[in-house]
Amino acid sequence: MSRAPIGVFDSGVGGISVLRHIRTVLPNENLLYVADSKYAPYGNKSPEFIRERAVFLADFLIAQGAKALVVACNTATAAAVETLRERYDLPIIGMEPAVKPAAAATKSGVVGILATVGTLKSAQFAALLESYGQSVTVVTEGCHGLVECIERGELATKETRTLLEGYLQPLLDGRVDTIVLGCTHYPFVRPLIEEIVGNEITLIDTGAAVARQLQKRLAEQDLLADAGKVASVAFWTNNEAVDAEQVIKQLWGDEVKIQQL
Ligand code: DGL
Numbered sequence: 073m074s075r076a077p078i079g080v081f082d083s084g085v086g087g088i089s090v091l092r093h094i095r096t097v098l099p100n101e102n103l104l105y106v107a108d109s110k111y112a113p114y115g116n117k118s119p120e121f122i123r124e125r126a127v128f129l130a131d132f133l134i135a136q137g138a139k140a141l142v143v144a145c146n147t148a149t150a151a152a153v154e155t156l157r158e159r160y161d162l163p164i165i166g167m168e169p170a171v172k173p174a175a176a177a178t179k180s181g182v183v184g185i186l187a188t189v190g191t192l193k194s195a196q197f198a199a200l201l202e203s204y205g206q207s208v209t210v211v212t213e214g215c216h217g218l219v220e221c222i223e224r225g226e227l228a229t230k231e232t233r234t235l236l237e238g239y240l241q242p243l244l245d246g247r248v249d250t251i252v253l254g255c256t257h258y259p260f261v262r263p264l265i266e267e268i269v270g271n272e273i274t275l276i277d278t279g280a281a282v283a284r285q286l287q288k289r290l291a292e293q294d295l296l297a298d299a300g301k302v303a304s305v306a307f308w309t310n311n312e313a314v315d316a317e318q319v320i321k322q323l324w325g326d327e328v329k330i331q332q333l
Contacts, residue, residue, distance in 0.1 A: 078104070085107050108129055146169055
C-alpha cells in the first residue's frame, strides 16, 4: 500500500500549485493529478454539481489505486469534502482559505481574501470567519474570470493584469496588510499580484500547509512511501479548449505526459 499513489484533483490546473508543494515535502511519493478543466470554473457552479464532479474524480483516482486523496481546491472542499469523507475510507485532505493564519499575521487588523464566489458564499467560509475572523476586518473579493485566464496559461497578459488590478484595488483601499490566496489557481499569478500591491503586503497561500498535513496523515496511518525510490507523476485532463500539455508543463515546471480523462 505504501507504494500506492496519492490522488490529487482540482476543477482544473490550479491544484498543480499544491502538487508542487506535495512533491517538495514528499519526494518519494507517486502522484496522480486530475484537472477537471472541461467543467472549470467550479466557482460559479452549484454545490450539487461540484459534489457530483468530486465523486466522479475521487472514484477515478481510487480506481487508479490512490491510497489518499487531496482535494486541491477550496471551492470543491467547501462543497464536497464531507460527502467524500462519508463515502470513502481513506485519508482525504481538503483545503480552506487561510483566515486563521492571516488573522494571526496582520498588524493593520485588515485582511483581504481573494477566492471564488462559490467559496465566499459557502457555509464553510461563514463558519471560518465566525471562528477566526472576529478580531479583524475582512475584505473579500470573488475573482470572476481569473481562473479562466490561468486555465489558458495566461499568467501575465494584459487581460489578467486588468482583472487583478480591479480585484486588488478594493483591498488596497481597505488598507489590508495581508492577502489570502483562497483559490489554488491564484499562486500562479502571485508575481503579478506582488507587482500590483508592492512588497509591503504579506501574501498567504495554503499549499505548503496542505502538503505537511498530508505527510502527517500518511505517517499516522503508516502509508508513507519508502525513501530512495524514484517517484512518478501522472496527469489527466478533459480540457479540449487549449493545448493542455503546454499549460500543465508551464505550471508544473517540467516535461509532462498528459492522458485524457
Ligand atoms: N482552484 C479552485 C479553488 O481553489 C477552484 C477554481 C474554480 O474552478 O473556480 O477554489
